[in-house]
Amino acid sequence: METLYPLVLGVLVIFALMAMKSRFIGFATQKPEDLADRGPAFDLRQHLSGPILCEGVIYGPTGRVTSRFVADMVGEWNGNTGVLRERFRYDSGDVQDRCWTLRLGNDGRIVATAPDVVGEGAGVAAGPAVQMTYRIKLDEKAGGHVLNVTDWMYLMENGTIMNRSQFRKFGITVAELVATMRKVEA
Template identity: 60%
Template sequence: MEAIAYVLLGCALMIVLGYLKRKYFDFDAQTASDYAEGEQIDLRTHLNGPIVCEGVIYGPTGRVTSRFVGDFEAEWNGNTGVMKEHFRYSDGTEQHREWRLTLGNDGRIRALADDVVGDGTGTQMGSAVQLNYKIRLPEDAGGHVLDTTDWMYLAPNGTIVNRSQFRKFGIKVAELVATMRRKDVA
């Protein structure tokens, strides 16, 4: 009986440590205020016009499951923008998405797309943008709805480095790392 108590105590301790790691020392522990200093990102400037995107997607084991390139076209009218994305994946498939973005004067972001369930919300502050949303995968990929957290970081040359994590029931099932840069920037 005493051995079972130690096993249960060990399991409880591991759960608590995992929670603390994720909450305070992991990807999800970041806040927009962590990046308040330095060059200021402005999506209306840094994600405007023709944009090229290159990246990889990691599966749940940490191995690359897909590589892609994308051509984006973003247009802004004041604080409202539309970004059309066309992705080409290493397996030959293609994907199109159109983001409809609204920026608040306080840095808040509202993001809508056809494969996003509800509204995406986020913040641009300092040199970073954080966006949270639920994305519905295509039916041929299971049609699952994943909780998504995007972090976009402005590099000194104007390139944006994007890191996204996708979770189902709180468990990370995929991660994306990509760069986005205006086509007129070498």
């Protein structure tokens, strides 16, 4: 019994350190206001409007590439309400469609819905960045899990949007997505 005590204590210390790391250090701790005055303003009505080409990679929980994709997107806006239609073509041959509805507040806040999003996503635009958080329900082929997503988009000086998303289940990162989005000239 005495030899079990240090093992249990060690496991508890490791879990505490992991919880502190995810709460105080790294990707999930970024705040939109950290970037508010660090570049050109990301206006979703302008930068997510018209045809957009998206190319990306999805990494699994071990950091290895699990999938690559190319997506065609089209954004249409009517005032502060926009629709972003996406068609993803994965390296496996699978095709996935998603249609986001985005509502912008005058304070930079964003409310987002899509058929595979549980409830509403919430976000904020600040300077050259947009942060969104939402819960997404995966296809039954992918297990049907509901994952918590933190999604960051960064507007580059040339108009390209860099996207990084982390997908978590029970606080553990299970996937990460890195993608670029570029306007397609009509």
